[in-house]
Amino acid sequence: MDIQPDKQNLDRTFATTVYYIDFYQRDYKWTDEPVRRLIDDMFYQFDEAYAKHSALEPNGENVNARYPWYYLNTYVTNTVQGRVFVVDGQQRLTTLTLFLVQLYRMATAFDSKTVGWLERKIAGYAGTEYEFWMNHVRHIQVLKALMEGAEPSTVDTSSGVTAINMVQNFVLISSELRQRLTTKHRFETFIYYFLYRLVLINLAVESTHVPMVFEVINDRGVRLKPYEILKGKLLGQIDKLELESGGYNDIWEERVAAVNANREDEIDNFFRYWLKAKFADTRKSGQRFDGDYHREMFKADMNGMLKLDHEPSQVKAFLKGDFSYYASLYAKLWKASLQEEILYPAVYFNSLNELDSQYLLVLSACTVNDPHEAGKIRVVTEQLDRLFTLLQLQGAYDSNEFAARLFEISAELREKPAEAIPAIFDKHLMAEIAERRATEVKQVFSYTLFRPMSIDRLNTRFIRYFFGRIELLLSSGMKLKMKHGLQELVTSRGAKTGFHVEHILSRNDESLAAFDGDEERFEVERNRLGGVLLLKGKDNISSGNELYAHKLKSYANTLYWNETLRSDAYHSKLDFRDFAKAHHLSFSALNKFGPEELEERQRLLFELSALIWSAPTGALS
Known part of the structure; x- marks a missing residue:
């Protein structure tokens, strides 16, 4: 029986x-x-x-x-x-x-x-x-x-x-x-x-x-997680004595523990990303793995590629090869997402924008035991950050279209050499801008599209991230430590201790007069990125609806970008002057703030953004 x-x-x-x-x-x-x-x-x-x-x-x-x-x-x-x-x-x-x-x-x-x-x-x-x-x-x-x-x-x-x-x-x-x-x-x-x-x-x-x-x-009552059932389906094909002598169970347990150390049952997300990275060319085809992926793996079409059903030798090769390598890679990415790492800092930057799609793209680009792993992680994550940011800054970001395009990118960069990856992103970045803005696109970053960008077209987290990256660039150029960490700038939201977006131009007679009393124009212009700053809660509260000359005083000892409005930011700052000169940046103190000054700040933000999210194959203009 x-x-x-x-x-x-x-x-x-x-x-x-x-x-x-x-x-x-x-x-x-x-x-x-x-x-x-x-x-x-x-x-x-x-x-x-x-x-x-x-x-x-x-x-x-x-x-x-x-x-x-x-x-x-x-x-x-x-x-x-x-x-x-x-x-x-x-x-x-x-x-x-x-x-x-x-x-x-x-x-x-x-x-x-x-x-x-x-x-x-x-x-x-x-x-x-x-x-x-x-x-x-x-x-x-x-x-x-x-x-x-x-x-x-x-x-x-x-x-x-x-x-x-x-x-x-x-x-x-x-x-x-x-x-x-x-x-x-x-x-x-x-x-x-x-x-x-x-x-x-x-x-x-x-x-x-x-x-x-x-x-x-285990389909009855409280079900096991998909990865727990998958473990049984895979390891159950291997002779128990060989399981021990070959260390297959140890491989499984060690890799699962490493991934789950980041978040409970995170290994299920790993398998979903890995399956999509290697076997899904479109968002729709990838959706089959969103549920019981462990069942999908053994369906006829998938088994034709994976060959894991009643194939002990293939299961053993999978455990020591694909599973062992990609689970370790996933755990490595998770670790890098928690704090900035020198080798590939963009993993952390993407995590601040909650871009979990970086796991999909990196797993897609890397081959088993990839000798160029670090380089691929760096270029893929930098390009994802750049793609996401430049779409946002040019009014070309749509969350659904972005998610669908990432699968197309994933399919194209699958196991490609690192040097081929930027061109793939460039192609899709320009295509997305052209489609969303219904215009001919000749460069990946255009001031024509950036010029009207305002805070009412962006979510608050991204605005904080954008100014956080500006701050990081300036601190590096000045050879100074950031006054507040990037994570604090992006995620801290407390009323008194968090960072908030504040208009440089308050609603008062002086500000309105600078725009000839045109209420509609004033409201549009003051919302542009060049017309806002990040201020900590208490600083934001203290500045209120004061006149610009009074607000300028409150910007002292806040963020470097805010302080560049003040004349004392330029006194004896040789590193800062060298940085500005080297990159032809038109920094200057602004004792008044009206339409011309706002335009100057908007243009300066564009130039700084171009330095951060530079385009390796697309021109900046």
Whole structure:
């Protein structure tokens, strides 16, 4: 038979079989909620029966005859070369073992005759070896310490989340059992009930059917994550002895842990990005991987390319090749997204703009064990930042169209050399500008399109990012440290401590007069990028609707870009003057601010933007 069901009570389940934790199984992750539910369920039946039969002697005959049985669900095992592996049900079996350990400790305290019986339900001799029946090899120190009576707070949980959860749940179980089993008679009656009347059904499954059974079982109730099921479908094809000798399970666990260290279950996002990067040429074709990608991987068209279904040799090559390399690359990108790195700073810049599409593009560009990996990461992420920014600054950004175009770019740069990548981005950047602005485009960055750009056409996060990058450029040119980090400039939003966009031209008679009293023109002009600054909350509040001459004073000791409006920004600043001269930048202090000055600042922002987001193949004008 392929599946062999066997109804058994706990006295039989924990008797002579050592249960090894299969690679399919997750860490022990039960929290207090399912543990409490299990306690409440088993005591509901026990309490009702005990109320009727509390006068009876606690023994197997009385309990079997008068206490109802309680179904604890199914657990699935697979026997390989004499070893019994738990394919499904480890969470429940581990929890029941923790019950047995506390019952053993209580039996010792009650001086109960059940002590020896309970000890044999936790551990015993399998041949000549004394072993715990639930063989959590990496966490055996937890069961050993608890069995020996150690205080839970002193137990070593450094082996991982399984150890931590075992101790936490043991504390809960101990507390509940001490409260519910207060007399020796009630305690011993419960022991017979627990071991004789709690029933499990064991399904023994042949190795070839384990992945299928595993997936079907976990479609019920709380489902496993796609990557957890994929693990079973892949590793289930490899001989268990070879899994260990070849280190395939270790490869999986190490790469998953590295990716998930960044965010819980992030590995699912990795697989989706990798599949789209390598096998989707359009946004629509990539959408098939947004859901149960693990099922898509084994459909006929995908399996024709991946060859992972019933192909152990290909699975082994995949684990040591594509999976190992690209998961490591993904983890590396995640790390670089958290803080600016010298090798490829644009990974961090893109993360500030929440451009997760950089994962898609980098995975697409790189080959397995790519010798030019660092160079490709740098150029791809810089080009993505440039594409996104120049579309925004020229009024050509549409989120849906941008997302669709990224798939076209991904398909074109797939495994291309680094030197070919900028031209691909350039082509799509110019095509997108032409399409969105309905105009002939001869260069990637045009002042004609940038000139009217105003804050009412951009989202606030991007505006802060834009001025943050201007600030970063100026601090570098001045050879000074930034006064506020880029992340703070982009993401800090507190009313008093966050950074806010402020108009240089306040609404007052002086400002309006500079635009000949034309309200409509004044409102349009003051919103242009050259007419706004980033100010910290308290500075923003203090400047209010003051006249420009008064506001100019408040710009001292704020950001470098703000300070360039003031004459003292140019006193004895040789590095700054050298920087401006080298790049032909028309910086000057502005003691008044009207239409001409605003135009001057807008043009200067264009020139600074051109320095930051320079175009390797498209001219700037």
